[in-house]
Amino acid sequence: xxxxxxxxxxGRVQGVGFRPAVYRIARSLxxxxxxxxxxxxxxxxxxxxxxxIAEFLVRLRSDRDKPPLARIESCRAIDIPAVxxxxxxxxxxxxxxxxxLSQVTADIATCRDCLAEMADREDFRxxxxxxxxxxxxxxxxxxxxxxxxRPNTTMSVFEMCDKCAAQYRDVGDxxxxxxxxxxxxxxxRIELTDTKGQTIADQGEQVIAEAARLLRAGKIVAIKGVGxxxxxxxxxxxxxxxxxxQRKKRDHKPFAMMAASVEAIEEHAIVSELAxxxxxxxxxxxxxxxxxxDSPVSPSVAEGVDTYAFMLxxxxxxxxxxxxxxxxxxxxxxxxxxxxxxxxxxxxxxxLACVADAFLMHDREIHRQVDDSILHFIGEQPAFLxxxxxxxxxxxxxxxxxxxxxxxxxxxxxxxFCLAKQNQLICSEHIGDLEDAEVYHHYIGSxxxxxxxxEVEPKVxxxxxxxxxxxxxxxxxxxxxxxxxxxxxxxxxxxVLVENxxxxxxxxxxxxxxxxxxxxxxxxxxxxxxxxxxxxxxGHLSYYSVPGxxxxxxxxxxxxxxxxxxxxxxxxxxxxFDWLLKPIEPDVGRVHTISEQLEKGVxxxxxxxxxxxxxxxxxxxGLGNYNHFDAQLPMALEAAAAAGIEDRYDIEMISPPGQPxxxxxxxxxxxxxxxxxxxxxxxxxxxxxxxTVSEILLGFALFCRSSTDLNKVALSGGVFCNRYxxxxxxxxxxxxxxxxxxxxxxxxxxxxxxxxxxxxxxRLVAAENKR
Ligand SMILES: [Zn+2]
Ligand SMILES: [Zn+2]
Numbered sequence: 001x002x003x004x005x006x007x008x009x010x011g012r013v014q015g016v017g018f019r020p021a022v023y024r025i026a027r028s029l030x031x032x033x034x035x036x037x038x039x040x041x042x043x044x045x046x047x048x049x050x051x052x053i054a055e056f057l058v059r060l061r062s063d064r065d066k067p068p069l070a071r072i073e074s075c076r077a078i079d080i081p082a083v084x085x086x087x088x089x090x091x092x093x094x095x096x097x098x099x100x101l102s103q104v105t106a107d108i109a110t111c112r113d114c115l116a117e118m119a120d121r122e123d124f125r126x127x128x129x130x131x132x133x134x135x136x137x138x139x140x141x142x143x144x145x146x147x148x149x150r151p152n153t154t155m156s157v158f159e160m161c162d163k164c165a166a167q168y169r170d171v172g173d174x175x176x177x178x179x180x181x182x183x184x185x186x187x188x189r190i191e192l193t194d195t196k197g198q199t200i201a202d203q204g205e206q207v208i209a210e211a212a213r214l215l216r217a218g219k220i221v222a223i224k225g226v227g228x229x230x231x232x233x234x235x236x237x238x239x240x241x242x243x244x245x246q247r248k249k250r251d252h253k254p255f256a257m258m259a260a261s262v263e264a265i266e267e268h269a270i271v272s273e274l275a276x277x278x279x280x281x282x283x284x285x286x287x288x289x290x291x292x293x294d295s296p297v298s299p300s301v302a303e304g305v306d307t308y309a310f311m312l313x314x315x316x317x318x319x320x321x322x323x324x325x326x327x328x329x330x331x332x333x334x335x336x337x338x339x340x341x342x343x344x345x346x347x348x349x350x351x352l353a354c355v356a357d358a359f360l361m362h363d364r365e366i367h368r369q370v371d372d373s374i375l376h377f378i379g380e381q382p383a384f385l386x387x388x389x390x391x392x393x394x395x396x397x398x399x400x401x402x403x404x405x406x407x408x409x410x411x412x413x414x415x416x417f418c419l420a421k422q423n424q425l426i427c428s429e430h431i432g433d434l435e436d437a438e439v440y441h442h443y444i445g446s447x448x449x450x451x452x453x454x455e456v457e458p459k460v461x462x463x464x465x466x467x468x469x470x471x472x473x474x475x476x477x478x479x480x481x482x483x484x485x486x487x488x489x490x491x492x493x494x495x496v497l498v499e500n501x502x503x504x505x506x507x508x509x510x511x512x513x514x515x516x517x518x519x520x521x522x523x524x525x526x527x528x529x530x531x532x533x534x535x536x537x538x539g540h541l542s543y544y545s546v547p548g549x550x551x552x553x554x555x556x557x558x559x560x561x562x563x564x565x566x567x568x569x570x571x572x573x574x575x576x577f578d579w580l581l582k583p584i585e586p587d588v589g590r591v592h593t594i595s596e597q598l599e600k601g602v603x604x605x606x607x608x609x610x611x612x613x614x615x616x617x618x619x620x621x622g623l624g625n626y627n628h629f630d631a632q633l634p635m636a637l638e639a640a641a642a643a644g645i646e647d648r649y650d651i652e653m654i655s656p657p658g659q660p661x662x663x664x665x666x667x668x669x670x671x672x673x674x675x676x677x678x679x680x681x682x683x684x685x686x687x688x689x690x691x692t693v694s695e696i697l698l699g700f701a702l703f704c705r706s707s708t709d710l711n712k713v714a715l716s717g718g719v720f721c722n723r724y725x726x727x728x729x730x731x732x733x734x735x736x737x738x739x740x741x742x743x744x745x746x747x748x749x750x751x752x753x754x755x756x757x758x759x760x761x762x763r764l765v766a767a768e769n770k771r
Contacts, residue, residue: 004033004082005053010041011073012394015105015148017134018042019091020176021067025059026089033085036092040423047082068111068135069282091171104143104453106390107226107370109284109314111136113174118316124163127204129317130188130364134178136282140393141227141368142180146453150179154365161186180364188364190317195353211360212324220244222334222348222356226315227370227389228341229334229348231355232258234326238298241330245300247355249337253629254302256286256309256372258331260322268295268328269308278375278382283390284314285373301330304624304632306639311372314390317362333371338433340442343369368449369442370429378723379730379740384747385721387416388429393450395424396745396755399501402762403769407447407458407478409471410754411488413514413630414747415439417447417471418754419456420762425498426454427746427755434470444474462761464488464753466516484761488515489526490535491756492716492748497532498759499745505531506712506741507538507704509697509729511719513553513611513631522546524609524717525663527700529708532763539653539661539700541608542566547597549605552612554627556619557585559612561595567669580676584625610693610719613665617672617689621682631718638722641690642683648691653699661703663696690722694729701738714741716756718749 014037022035022044031048046053059065061072110118114131117123125131132138142153150156160168164183167175175181182188184204192200192207201207211221215232218240223230231248233240235257245251259265262276269289271279278287288307295308302308311331313319322329334342334352342348343366348359374386384391406420415431428450432439451458462484463475475483486494492515493508508530510523517523518537525541544562546552552559560581565572574581574595585591598604614634619625623636649668655661668689675685701713713733720726720742733740746752 001050002047002082003050003053004045004047004080005077006080007044007046007057007075007077008041009044009072009075012069012071013042015139016069017067017174017176017178018070020134020171021065021070022060023089023091023171025056025065029056031056032087032089034090034092045080047085069108104146104148104393105139106283106392106394107138107141108136108282108390109312110316110319111282114316115319118319124185125183127320128182128184128187129190129204129208129315129320129362130180130182131316132178132180132182133174134176135174137178137180138226138364139179141366141370141389142364143453144367146455148179153179154367155180155182155187158182158187188362190360190362193349193359193361195349195356195358197349197359200358207360208320209324211358212321214358215325215329219357220247220355221358221360222352223317223321223331223360224343224345224348224362224366225317226366227368227372228343228366229352230331231334231352233330235298235301235328235330236296236326238300241298241300244330244332244355248332250332251628252303252632254305254309255330255332256311256374257297257301257328258311258313258318258322259328260313260319262312264327265289265310265312268292268297269310272377274377274380274382279310279312281390283373284312285375285390286311288374288376288385297328304636304639307376309374317360321360338436339438340432341369341371368429376721376723378720378726378742381744383742383744384751385749386414386430387427387746387751392429393426393453395426396499398423398425398498398759398762399503400762400766402765404459404765405456406460406462406758406761406765407451407456407475407481408754408758408761409461409463409475410757411464411750412466412469412471414750415443415471416746416751416754417443417450418758419450419454419458420758421454421456425755425758426450426456430751440470443471460484460761460765462486462757464491464516464757465518469516484764486757486760487518487535488512488753489523489717490528490530491753491760493528493530493535493714494532494756494759495746495752496714496716496741496743496756497530498755499743500714500741502712502714502741503531505529505708505710506714507701507708507710507738508535508714508716509700510717511610511693511697511715511725512717513609513719522605522607522609524607524611525696526608527661527697527704529704529710530714532759533767537660538704539663541610541613541696542662542664543606543608544665545598545601545604546607546609546612547594547602547604549603552605553615555585556615556625556627556633557581557591558594559609559616560584560619561591561598563613563616563665563669564673565598566664567666567673580620580673583622584619614719617686620672620676621685623682631721634719634722637686638690638724640683641686641724642681643687645684645687645691647684647688648695649688651692651696651699653703655703661700663699668692687724690724690728693725694732697729698732698736701733702736705738711738712741713738716743716748716752720748
């Protein structure tokens with residue numbers, strides 16, 4: 001008997017070749033009907049026999065028929081009346097009820113089929129560095145505007161040859177409607193130039209061979225990839241790596257590396273099964289992996305940390321290059337210091353000529369610069385440090401749709417911004433630190449681009465409380481929009497709530513460097529009772545006063561003096577602690593000035609920052625005295641922590657009636673200083689300090705549960721990028737029967753703030769509309 005069923009599918013089903021796959025299965029089973037994208041995913045209407053429809057549903061999920069990138073999250077089928085039909089099955093552009101929201105998908109690493117073709121001498125794309133198909137290749141980085149069709153991408157300047165065009169039009173082909181489809185006859189080409197842009201080689205094989213030769217000879221080559229330029233150098237060549245560091249003006253921050261296989265990575269780092277899966281995933285991120293001893297990787301690649309940052313080749317060009325170049329390349333972002341990633345050929349020649357010795361470029365324009373994503377593991381699951389290529393613009397779906405469009409400005413450091421439209425939160429790629437003028441300029445341009453791409457007209461704008469934040473100033477300047485300001489750490493906790501679909505209240509533990517508080521102090525170690533609708537500060541680290549607002553987060557001597565004064569009170573004199581302070585800040589005059597500033601309260605801020613305490617402890621252990629990049633000292637402290645230590649320092653908690661409870665670090669600091677004086681091993685002191693911080697946070701959670709009955713704990717904030725601390729805290733919370741929530745989709749650092757802001761604003765809008 002003929003039936004008609006309507007099947008609604010959600011998951012990753014748009015922009016991944018899902019509709020052609022549906023078409024092929026339906027035709028092979030002689031089913032008629034239609035398939036189209038809608039606002040939630042894909043809808044299929046099938047008409048035919050019961051058995052054929054049942055088989056269709058089985059095959060749609062089978063590895064043989066399902067497109068490799070597709071992920072079906074839910075599949076609901078209902079019977080609808082059969083219609084008169086001409087026995088055809090059609091692919092409709094989109095839901096007649098309204099356009100789908102997310103037409104643009106993320107950039108995806110080269111698939112296995114394409115790699116096989118690229119290696120096949122018989123294939124017409126043999127050795128072609130831009131091979132791609134529906135299952136792989138650039139997307140987000142080449143889209144100029146919607147709808148996502150070739151004329152609206154940077155591929156529009158390349159006219160398809162007959163062979164490519166035939167595949168593009170054939171619904172049975174792997175390249176059906178693959179917008180960037182190309183071959184050597186019709187598509188983009190590579191070229192190797194010197195620093196003046198003069199051609200060294202322009203024939204495919206020659207270009208690769210010459211670039212590889214330069215890398216083997218210790219030269220630095222700027223390589224244009226998917227989302228921007230990389231600066232590449234032989235990771236085993238100490239001199240080359242140090243030259244790159246010097247020229248790029250990047251003194252200390254670890255470099256990322258690339259290899260062609262997991263086996264090549266395993267020679268230098270420990271690759272767990274989970275890490276291997278992540279490295280090989282279509283998103284192909286950088287993954288932080290524990291270092292192996294005695295690796296020939298040059299020490300200057302990653303000093304002061306216990307991990308290497310590795311990724312696998314993800315563009316065809318990488319694979320071709322790695323057939324001939326050193327087994328491991330440093331592949332760091334193509335920019336100087338903290339400026340935005342460079343993606344254009346001209347700007348690259350202009351800005352990177354002082355860094356690179358040669359340029360491996362191509363004529364496929366990158367419209368959106370997208371950095372590599374970085375992940376590590378927390379609680380044996382992947383967690384983001386930076387979310388960009390491969391993941392953006394995949395939306396985070398909310399249960400309820402929001403009536404008004406929302407723009408969330410994010411934080412000023414590690415900025416991302418977020419757009420909310422209907423039930424989707426679209427978080428931008430990592431933008432950077434807005435204090436850099438070029439990054440700020442890039443921020444403004446990015447907001448406009450994404451707003452157009454997703455057709456968002458924000459009625460509500462949400463931002464931080466910090467009066468000096470550039471993102472706040474920008475938000476306040478948006479015309480015709482209502483502005484909502486959200487406390488920094490509440491936004492952190494909200495990002496965990498929306499990711500996990502949590503509706504009610506939780507115990508929020510936020511551990512962070514800097515976040516403006518509702519009382520004007522800088523918060524940073526917070527326990528709050530929070531939901532997406534409201535928050536209440538339950539407890540925090542006792543305030544200490546830090547002199548020199550901006551310098552305080554760089555120079556460790558500043559929080560050290562403050563914490564010592566708090567801990568020792570009138571017993572503290574500079575003379576008495578000369579033995580401790582001298583190695584950290586040899587300039588006695590400067591120490592005096594800061595100390596005086598502190599005494600008189602000149603340009604001092606009250607803070608409960610946990611990040612600054614990590615800075616202070618790292619410096620007291622001789623691990624450095626300055627953060628050349630964000631969290632350098634805390635990372636060194638984490639890397640130093642000895643395993644298997646259960647001891648900790650004492651803490652004091654006070655709970656004044658009617659006020660948040662407070663934890664004082666006085667005892668901790670005094671005991672820690674004693675350990676330093678008694679020359680206890682730095683690894684043991686570091687572990688004891690980490691254990692103490694974990695105990696503080698656990699203590700907050702226990703106390704909060706005893707007064708509220710809440711049992712869910714949400715963790716967020718930059719300090720939770722510390723694996724030692726976070727893994728220990730999660731374990732301790734679970735041992736105490738808490739259920740623990742953590743960021744999995746956005747970073748727990750300030751890169752996740754915008755998503756939390758947007759989630760809070762959607763609730764606010766919903767509540768107002770109800771009234
Ligand atoms: Zn492919
Ligand atoms: Zn072609």
